[in-house]
Structures are given as structure tokens and as C-alpha cells.
Amino acid sequence: MITAMEEALKKGKEVLHLGKVATYIPELGRANPNALAIASCTLDGQITQTGDVGTRASIQSISKIASLALAISELGEEEVFSKVGVDPTADPFNSIMRLEMRKPHRPQNPLINAGAIVVLSILPYPDSTSRYLAVLDLVRKLCGNSEIVANEKVYLSEKATSDRNRSLAYFLRSVGAMDGDIEDILDSYFHQCGIECTVKDLAVMGATLANDGINPITQEKVLSPRVCRLIRALMATCGLYDGSGEFAVRVGIPAKSGVGGGIVAAVPGKLGLATLGPALDNKGNSVGGIEAMEYLSEKLKLRVL
Amino acid sequence: MITAMEEALKKGKEVLHLGKVATYIPELGRANPNALAIASCTLDGQITQTGDVGTRASIQSISKIASLALAISELGEEEVFSKVGVDPTADPFNSIMRLEMRKPHRPQNPLINAGAIVVLSILPYPDSTSRYLAVLDLVRKLCGNSEIVANEKVYLSEKATSDRNRSLAYFLRSVGAMDGDIEDILDSYFHQCGIECTVKDLAVMGATLANDGINPITQEKVLSPRVCRLIRALMATCGLYDGSGEFAVRVGIPAKSGVGGGIVAAVPGKLGLATLGPALDNKGNSVGGIEAMEYLSEKLKLRVL
């Protein structure tokens, strides 16, 4: 395992120069574009990692998995999917056009920004803080790490600059796709996006999802098998924004990326896999991470597709 | 296996009344909406089937798998995917809008009509007949059945009524996304859509794709492992038109549907699975087929996602 991972790291490092760190949130622009780390966690709890394993990064869109899982666990599938679809999309993550074209104006899926915001809006918590803390708690359980917190600078930087997300949220409320206090809902969205993890944390999260909801480190039953399957299906079809199709072809494993540079992947019944590398391709996915995952998927025969 | 399949058949039959047969091609409207058949083929060649197993139906969009596999095998991935994307889409199968919006005007993926037509246009055959025969030959090999032919009535009915596909093709040529003789290219498209299979044929096709290209009945090496993976990845993300996301959630297996009522699914390394039932949901997928596959996926633990 470690040999394959070191080879994968080398492959990934070779393409880092093709990417660049996210700049639309000022604070993200300070990340190190040369960093890359890889970790795996087997379902019996063995963790292997290599590269810049000390790097922490905000999980950004990876947090959408947690808030979605929380929503389904608390409200049920029917309620959640009456508000948001499960349709793959080749639109960029922050596209608004589709929302206007679709009737009813329901976000295509819960992994695009509009969908994630709607999911947060229906969570049964009274305010931004309690909503955020519930998501944070689930992230910690998925990762088996109770020390995880958000990076306040990233959170506040995002909150200060997120015109597009505000536009999406106001649009959604204007067409009846969502209710509630926009700034309060967005505050928890920005906050959960700022949650910081290491590559090891992400690998454990992947393993928990691969293990039908039982954290292989803590043995805690974090999610139901059904919720995990659902999350994995969405990861497979729309986990990497408009790069989802290419990832399915190249890597063939359910995964979710974030613009902080993380990718978490779940090989059902087998393994959690994660990469962390802030240099992104033009679709917002870690260039080195995808390269490394492609190598590992082939080498270790991890493809499920 | 047979017990599970009979239960699945029962489940599927119960929802047939929710669907209706395709009518946009007059000849398809004559199919029996009450028919439903299920078949599986293991990688050691064991075939099990139940229901209306004598039913034949045109494979329609399932043929896109064959023409794509043929194109990649003959021209290479790079050539093919310079003309057509691998992006999932939640647009209906015959949408034209996207083509105009995207720059360059490249079809999103080879499984929507526009993409399939472009793929046919680049196949290195001199005319409609030779192009069609090459696809037919591959379908026969995938299914291990050299008796397979097209239903002439369906083919001609489709050719006579396919304004939308003509519109797509002329649009594609007008924006430089495709060259060649439109009617000649479309003729082979309509012809391959009319190829008729039984549910058993489709199950063997699924098994060949699941078996990395080696037909488990004939032992012939029909496709390379790499082509099979690529096809399976596309099936998983966009194999059921705008119902692909829901299918991934409910069934979790790479599959491709056709408006003739067939669905072919490939569980990598394990099994080919197929259903045939002409009653379709509003997205053009077999209602009974999806229901039966969902049951079998759960019962036999076939999910890969």
C-alpha cells in the first residue's frame, strides 16, 4: 500500500504546476500550491499516509456530504428530495441559470451550491450556530476526530465575499424553493465550508462512508447503510462538479472534492481514500489529487465502475 | 438467483401500469406494455431468466454503447473525446439548447443523441450500410448471438419520423461539430437503434461489459478492459438520460436504457443483468425494469456505489 501511495504521490506532484489555488475566496489564495498528501483507511482501521500529511485545509464542498447526510438522517429521504433533485449536472457549481429554467425551480442535486443551501435551510435547527454545530459534530464523527474545528479566517473571508451564493439563496427564496433567514442560513454554509481537516481525517471519512456508516476507527455507527449508499451514488455522479464525468472515467470511485484542495473517496466495502492538494484545475478540483487517485485506482484495482 | 428474479419480476409487474410505451416512433407504440422479462448472466456463463423471455425489442439507445465502443476501439480515446465530452447531464436525451450554449459546441457525452450521432460520423466506414454492419457485428459479439438483426419496421418508422435527430445533426454540422453526409449518418443511427434483442441477449451484453470485454458465453475477447471501464463509467453517470441520478441512488449499478424498453446493467467482475419491459416512465426508462433492478440490487447485494 505505502509503495503504491508513494508512487501516486510522485505522479500527483508532477502535475501540480498545471493547477492553481482557488482565489475567489481571498483566504484560500494563501494555500501552498506545492502541497500534496495522500491517505487511506481500510475498513479494519489501518491508516497509511504520505506526502505533506501535516497540511490542513478547509473542506469546503466536502462539507455538503455531511449536511446532506444530517438532513436525510433527521428528516428522511422523502422530505429532503422533495426540495432538491438527484440529477447529475455538467453545469459549474455556482450556476444560476438552471434554477430559472427548471420548473419547479428545484436545485438539480444537493452537491451543487444551490442544493446544499436548500438542504441547510430545512435542517431542524433554530439558528446558524446550532445548525453549524450539528454539521461539525457529524464531520467529527465521520472522521473520528473530535478536535476538528473551522478555520475562522477562511469562514469569515468566505462570508465577506460570497456574492454568488447570496444571489443563489435570494433566487431560491424568490421562487419558493427555500424559506428562512438568508444570512442565517448562509452563515452556517460558510462556517461548515471552513471546517479544517487533514488528509488523514478525510481518509477516515471516506472509510466510514465505504463501511456503510460505521467509523472503522471509533466503531461508532455514524450513519445508516442506506444514507451511505445514497451519498456514494451522488458522489459518483456529481461529486466533482463539472469534472464528475471525467473522474468517473479516469478513477471510477465515488468521491467528493472541495475547492480547499481535498478529495474524499469511498470504495464500498473496502477502503477510504483521500488526497489533499490545493492546486486546482479549471473545474475547481485538485489536479494532483485526481492524478494520484487515478494511479491508485489502477494500481490497487479499486475501481467500482 | 431464480427466486430473487421471480420476486423482482413480481415487483416490476406491479408498477407497469405507471408507465406507457414510447409513441414518438409510431412502430414502438405497438409494443406490449404488460410485458416484462429479466435475465442475468454470470461471468462463468450461467444464464437465468424469467418473465416474458420471448419478447424481442429494439435496443434503441443501448446501441450507443456499441457504436461508442467501436469508435474508441478503432480510433482511440483521444480522437473520440476530442469530438464529444464525458459530462453527465440532466437534460432530456434530445435537447439542443446545450449545444448552442456550450463553446465549443461539443455534445456533452456520447450517450445523448447528439453525442451518439457525432460518434457515428467519425467511424471509419464509407457509408451507412458498412457503418451499420460494423455496429451490428459488435452487438452480436457482445451478446454472443449471431442471429441478431434489426427490425426493419422500427428502423424505417424511426427514419421517417425523426425530425429532432435531423435537427440535431444539421445543427452539429452547422457549428463544425461534425462533418459528413447527414442522411447517410442518420440512416446508420436509425438502423442501429432498430436492432432487436431478447432480454437474454442483453444480459450477455452486460456480462461481457462486466467481464472487461470477454464474452462469458463465447469466450471471445470483444473489447479491451479499458474500453469496458470507460463505457461502464459513462453508463453509471449518464446511462438513463435524465433519470441517471435517480438510478444511481436506487440501483447503484452502471446501466444503459433504451426507449424500446430494455435496460442492460454490468456489475463489474460479477454479473450481467438485463430487463426488458416497454412501459416507460416520463424520462424514457422502463418502469418495471428499474423496479426489478432495484429489488435485485438490494437482494443480491449487487450495488457498486
Place this chain on the structure above:
Amino acid sequence: MITAMEEALKKGKEVLHLGKVATYIPELGRANPNALAIASCTLDGQITQTGDVGTRASIQSISKIASLALAISELGEEEVFSKVGVDPTADPFNSIMRLEMRKPHRPQNPLINAGAIVVLSILPYPDSTSRYLAVLDLVRKLCGNSEIVANEKVYLSEKATSDRNRSLAYFLRSVGAMDGDIEDILDSYFHQCGIECTVKDLAVMGATLANDGINPITQEKVLSPRVCRLIRALMATCGLYDGSGEFAVRVGIPAKSGVGGGIVAAVPGKLGLATLGPALDNKGNSVGGIEAMEYLSEKLKLRVL
């Protein structure tokens, strides 16, 4: 004149039952759907009016004419039209899709909401109040009525419910089409929409525009001839939202409507004409007003197209 106007009023009253008052702003829903008034103002200052002439209504989108005229007068055409186009559109007034599709993301014209918001954002005033007061001042001069003020209830009702306009504004800022403090800019937008006029006020406004900028009542030179021509051209091509084409065919005079129920029309070199009737058609234009204007245009040979 008065006879023709009374006949026009009768015609207009007959169709009022086909419309309904705007409800998307709660306060607008309290308007009287049975009210209809008509007024004209010749270029030598003769005013004729009939119907429910005591009715006041908020001018809503008619205010866009004033803020645009102000912007061009203060900043010049070049500056204004580098930020907003002059393209007619058949999109609804609050559509956002176009903004995403167009590159650069410039609103099509200054009479749709997005365009009007951008225009306000570039006005050289330090805050919402001073910006609003400048627009109010111009409206008063156009109408020759220094008593005109906004209806505070309408203004605040609009401010409290305008999710779509907030969505548009945040979108515009997110794509660099606009700078500034969103709530501050929108506050002046909502405020100017709430300015209340009588039908007579609107007729004088029309006459001032028809008279190349000289108010025929006060003799004040309010706008330059060139600004008036430009405004009239925009009124002719996109003054009635997606009903502009039909209005050009039926009435053939440059005009601007508002969802408060007003329509102001300018027959260049001849006449200002206005109607006020809160019952709207499904495009947001006064049903009775259009009917009456069509009658008058024909009867008094006012068409310019």
C-alpha cells in the same frame, strides 16, 4: 380630444376584468382593480383627463426612465452604455438566466430590473438617500409637480419582499457587472419605485419626453433632446417588458409601463399620453391602459411606427 378619451376610457374599462393587480409586492395588492384614468398633455401645455383621475399609484418601473436619464445626463452615454446594453429582450423583467449566458455579463438594457439596478449603482451620489432624492427631483421636474413623493408603505413593502432583485444585484456584483453596497443601492431602487403619481403627472412626463426635454407646463429644460431621443428609442423597443413587441404593433408609440398600473407614452413633437389602471395582464402591463392607448392611437392618428 376629450370625446376620444372618453371613448378610450370606455374601451379600457371593458377589459379590466381580464387583468388583476400585482401581488408580488403585498402593498400593491391593495390597489383598486376597477380604476382607470387617462390623461394627455399637448406640447403647448393643454391637459385633458378623464376617468378615475384622483387615483395615485406608485410609478414602479417608470422610474427607470428617470434614473437612466439622470445617469446619462451626469455621466454621459459612453459611460452608461459601457455598463448596460440597449438590446430589446423578450425575457420577463426579472430574468437572471440571460445575465449568466451573456459574456460579458452586462444587462441587456436599462429598462429590465438588472439594468436599472446597474444604472443606479453608477450614479455619482454618496448614499441611498441622496441618490433617491436626485431621482425624485428629476421625476418632479419631468412631471412639473414639486409635491410628488413616494408612498412609504409601498417602498417598505417592496424593500421587505424583493428577494429576486437582491438575487439579481448579488449576481451582478459577483460577475463584476456592478460595484457598491447592495442594500444601499437597492434601497434607492425600492424607494424610487414607490414614487406616487397621478395620471396627469404621467401625461406631463410623457409630454416633456415628447418635447425633447422641455416641460410644456413649467417651460423648464429638464433633459437634453439627445437624452430624450435615447429614452424614447428604448421605450419603443423594450418599454413594456415582454409585451413591448405587441404594444409596438397595437399602439406604435414609445411608452413605459410600471406594475403599479401606469403607462407613460411620448408622441415625439406632439403629445404626452398616460393611463393609470392597476389591473395588469400576465406580462405586468395595465390591460385597460393598453386598450385605451390602442384606441387613442388609432383615433387620433398618433402612431409613429
Place this chain on the structure above:
Amino acid sequence: MITAMEEALKKGKEVLHLGKVATYIPELGRANPNALAIASCTLDGQITQTGDVGTRASIQSISKIASLALAISELGEEEVFSKVGVDPTADPFNSIMRLEMRKPHRPQNPLINAGAIVVLSILPYPDSTSRYLAVLDLVRKLCGNSEIVANEKVYLSEKATSDRNRSLAYFLRSVGAMDGDIEDILDSYFHQCGIECTVKDLAVMGATLANDGINPITQEKVLSPRVCRLIRALMATCGLYDGSGEFAVRVGIPAKSGVGGGIVAAVPGKLGLATLGPALDNKGNSVGGIEAMEYLSEKLKLRVL
């Protein structure tokens, strides 16, 4: 008049280098980009012309006026406008996206290609030739010139290369917006686009439209006043493709352009005006023609907006 026209010609010639001749139809690419001619025709029949007055060019989209006028005259407004809208549009002339988005799928207006094709499809003539001859006859009457014929090379060149129009036509039929034999309908479309006129012919056409349908040269009553008004209203709002808004602002007269380089304008009750110059701007309108018309409109106070 002649002095103003000579000045206008000079102005127009100065900007010809900014344009280029249409190349999407090969035969059009052979036009002389340096040619420019201007003509006017008063309602008492006085013709003035200057510049390259011997130049002939195919009228292209200007022919849409004739086929629309023919359709309304023969079928009535209600019938025609049940098939095609009167909505201005800022889309390019050959856009297909809108057709898919609009429900019902009715072309926005009769001056975009899709709308013109639908109009031809409902004309009560048995075949392409009789349909074309009826349009040709009307063009001759509008221009008062019975010698007018089509340029066969342009017609056939267009017929051989018009993938986009075929795409539009098949799309329209596929959604039920149009019936009939596609190639037969398109043949008359290509044929009428190829009709060749001089600038004088176009000026007389403009004068006939300005004169409510009575040709000021032949005194023949060619169209009803109502049809002329309707045509002029459409010219004002969507006569110059996506350059219609800018033309309304700069020139302020109802006009229709064609990619052959012609522009015909109608000042109601006053004058017909035409320019002919094959160098086009990026929206497909004659650069020199627009410049000259702007000058004349200002100089001779011809604006109606």
C-alpha cells in the same frame, strides 16, 4: 436632399473598413466590400440616389417582410400570429436555444429565421415554386419593378450550405410548430433570400411601406395600411437582428436589414430610405448603411422615436 445624401455617403464610406462581407454563404463572399449606395423615395414619387447605385445585391432577410406581408394579407393576422410571436429578441438571427426554452415552441417573431420559415410554411401555395413566385411578385410590386429576379448563384449557394436553417426547420417540425415538406419550404426560403435589388428598388419598397401600402411610383395599392403598420412596428423592434436596439437609438426609424448588405427604412407618411453596402458589422448589418442612415436621420429630422 442630394447634398445630405452625399454627405451621408461620405460618412458611410469612412467606416466601411470596419466591416466585412458575409461569408457563411460562399457566393455572398464575392460582394464588393467597398461599395455603398444610398437612395430615397418620397411619397410623391421623387427618387434621389447617390454612390454605387448600379450595385445589385440579394435582399436576404429583407425578403422576410414580403413573405410576412403576403401571409397576413392572405391568412389574416390571427392565423399568422398564432404560429409566430411579435416579441423583440436580442438573440442572434439563427439561434435555436430559445425555441427549445419557450413553451409553446413558437418562434419569437417573424423576422428571425425560425419565424420566417414558419411563415412560409403556412402560405397557401402548393409548392416551393408557386410560393416563391408569390413572394417575388409582392417584392416587385413593393419596389415597382417587374424586372426583379433572384440571383441563381446566391440562391443555390445558400441552398447548398444552410445547415443551420435545416436544423431550425426540423426542430420546428419536431415540436409541432410547423408542418409540411422541409426541403420544399426551405427551397422557397433560399430562393426569396436570393432576390436581387438595387438601392433604388429598396427605397421604393420603403416608400410603399411608409405610404401605408400604396406604391408612390406605380400608385398601386400593394398592401393594406394595417399590414404596413404591423410590418413597421416589427421593423422598429426587431428589424436589425440583435442590432435592433442600437439602431433604434442611433437612427430611430423602422428598418429591415439583410446580410446581402441592404437596409430598407420607412419613415411613415414621409419617405422611403435605403442603403446598400455589403460590408457588415458583427451582427450582420451594413456598417456603412447604418452610419449613413444615422447621419440622414439627424440631418433631415427623420426620426420617429
